[in-house]
Amino acid sequence: MRLSRHFLPVLKESPSDAQIVSHKLMLRAGLVRQTAAGIYAWLPLGQRVLQKIAQIVREEQDRAGAIELLMPTLQSADLWRESGRYDAYGPEMLRITDRHDREMLYGPTNEEMITAIFRDSARSYRDLPRTLYHIQWKFRDEVRPRFGVMRGREFLMKDAYSFDIDEAGARHSYNRMFVAYLNTFARMGLRAIPMQADTGPIGGDLSHEFIVLAPTGESEVFYHSNWEKPAELSSVDFDDVAGLQSIVSTYTADYAATDEKRDEAAEAAAGDALRQSRGVEVGHIFYFGEKYSKPMNLRVQGPDGAEVIPHMGSYGIGVSRLMGAIIEASHDDNGIIWPDAVAPYKVGIINMRVDDEACTAAADDLYAKLQAAGVETLYDDRDERGGAKFATMDLIGIPWQIVIGPKGLAKGVVELKRRATGEKEELSIEDALAKVSA
Known part of the structure; x- marks a missing residue:
């Protein structure tokens, strides 16, 4: 959604x-x-x-x-x-x-x-x-x-x-x-x-x-x-x-x-x-x-x-x-912090720059792949500040957050965050997709 x-x-x-x-x-x-x-x-x-x-x-x-x-x-x-x-x-x-x-x-x-x-x-x-x-x-x-x-x-x-x-x-x-x-x-x-x-x-x-x-x-x-x-x-x-x-x-x-x-x-x-x-x-x-x-x-x-x-x-x-x-x-x-079994969505995608063509293309593509894999996903595609998007995702407690921004894409990575622990790591989109789909 x-x-x-x-x-x-x-x-x-x-x-x-x-x-x-x-x-x-x-x-x-x-x-x-x-x-x-x-x-x-x-x-x-x-x-x-x-x-x-x-x-x-x-x-x-x-x-x-x-x-x-x-x-x-x-x-x-x-x-x-x-x-x-x-x-x-x-x-x-x-x-x-x-x-x-x-x-x-x-x-x-x-x-x-x-x-x-x-x-x-x-x-x-x-x-x-x-x-x-x-x-x-x-x-x-x-x-x-x-x-x-x-x-x-x-x-x-x-x-x-x-x-x-x-x-x-x-x-x-x-x-x-x-x-x-x-x-x-x-x-x-x-x-x-x-x-x-x-x-x-x-x-x-x-x-x-x-x-x-x-x-x-x-x-x-x-x-x-x-x-x-x-x-x-x-x-x-x-x-x-x-x-x-x-x-x-x-x-x-x-x-x-x-x-x-x-x-x-x-x-x-x-x-x-x-x-x-x-x-x-x-x-x-x-x-x-x-x-x-x-x-x-x-x-x-x-x-x-x-x-x-x-x-x-x-x-x-x-x-x-x-x-x-x-x-x-x-x-x-x-x-x-929802336990995985009852979370409304498993993954939240945060598009940091909806006005950036590469960011939006990457976020749209990841969203389509997660949907095809049957992973319940909430995609924050709003034209809002990054801080507001982070706050919303933390408030509603989605277990996994994938952050897509221009700096990361330039390096070929996205940021994957585990809501329960706050642990963050940089991964390729393919590896992030594999990890949250497991």
Whole structure:
């Protein structure tokens, strides 16, 4: 994409109402614009990143055996009355009435709807286990929406729901999602710590939040210093019950908990290794047994012919919130530093002199070759000062920058810059093309 034809309204200064780094940079870099309290329009650059994040989430869900569908944003209040949550959920739920006086709601989550869908189709144990998911917009009427997309009212979420014949199967489904989440966040360059967590209005007695450490996070967290060390997850067989349990046990061996689930004995045992910080929740998983299947009359025939109530779990990832979390974890004084996997473009070309025939010819040719190679490229072909172009590229965080100017071309080279490290090197155009295309 040529920047001269792009819609990229960057700002030189941070808006006064932006309080945290991710909110400031998302506004300055032209990723989003607020349209109402806690509600944002996703501008072209932000939409590209959002799609990249959603695709990684989707690939890891598919890899773990989950099946994608799409449920509507509006739900009938009757479904929530079946589960008993309609009156209990609280003012965060946006309740509305349609023109026929039917009570509806803008879904904050989908346990009731997916239970009803599965109830109408599942008949026997042969229909289990199943994990279904979608990536859909949600709405929670926060009393104080703030911090940009980190605590907005409308947000994009991946929510998955598992159905199993018994508790043992349900715990294996839980472990599958636990490991899938570790893979998901690692692919985005994030170290997300699984922490014992309160189940809240979702219910159940087993729950983990996945927390990215950030000083601006909404949660107070406590953890063992071992979590600060790099971790690698080897290849995973999602059908290996014992293997998955071993991975989960390894990743929960060191103490980590949110404020609501603190364990004084574990903290005393950690001693000087205990750390305290704030964090951003990017995922939350729950096992809640028959909490929804029983009151909503979900039944299947078991192997012996007897009626069985399936056990369920739910698993959420804040897709739009992840963008803020990534920026909180990866930025500098000049702007965003996107990990390669979620960057809106891989390469940014800077033509230093659009009025120089040789510069423009070389930049146009390189742009055409990168496009032909399938490399996502943003080409700054604007008639602007070089300093303004450098500032824009650093602000929006493109991983690679190729600078083409008359002095370099006279020597047969261009400058290649790695945004994450600031490292620069002079290469021939052919070598620069090969390096960024690798």
